[in-house]
Amino acid sequence: MKIExxxxxxxxxxxxxxxxxxxxxxxxxxxxxxxxxGVVIDNRYCLPNDELSECELFETKxxxxxxxx
Numbered sequence: 001m002k003i004e005x006x007x008x009x010x011x012x013x014x015x016x017x018x019x020x021x022x023x024x025x026x027x028x029x030x031x032x033x034x035x036x037x038g039v040v041i042d043n044r045y046c047l048p049n050d051e052l053s054e055c056e057l058f059e060t061k062x063x064x065x066x067x068x069x
Contacts, residue, residue, distance in 0.1 A: 003031055005043050006054050013057040014064040017050060021064055024048050 007013055011026050028046035033039065043054050058064040 001033075003033075003040060005029055005031070007045060007057060013045070013047070013059065014061050015047070015050065015052055015057050016064070016068060021061055023061070024050075 007026055007029075009026055009029065012023055013026060014021055014023050016022070024047040026045050026047060030042075030044040030046065030051070032041040032044075034041055044051050045054065045057060058067065
């Protein structure tokens with residue numbers, strides 16, 4: 001099984017933290033796979049102070065601001 005993620009270790013990503021845009025590097029990636037069928041259930045990205053899903057992360061500050069309006 002090949003698992004692909006949107007982001008890689010060391011990538012800088014933008015996200016909201018306490019109502020403010022923040023940027024941090026991905027330190028770890030947690031991948032949850034179902035026991036039956038080998039389906040990826042969730043990718044969690046570990047940042048220095050947060051652990052977030054892929055849908056909560058953005059490549060640029062502008063993408064983050066435009067998507068959270």
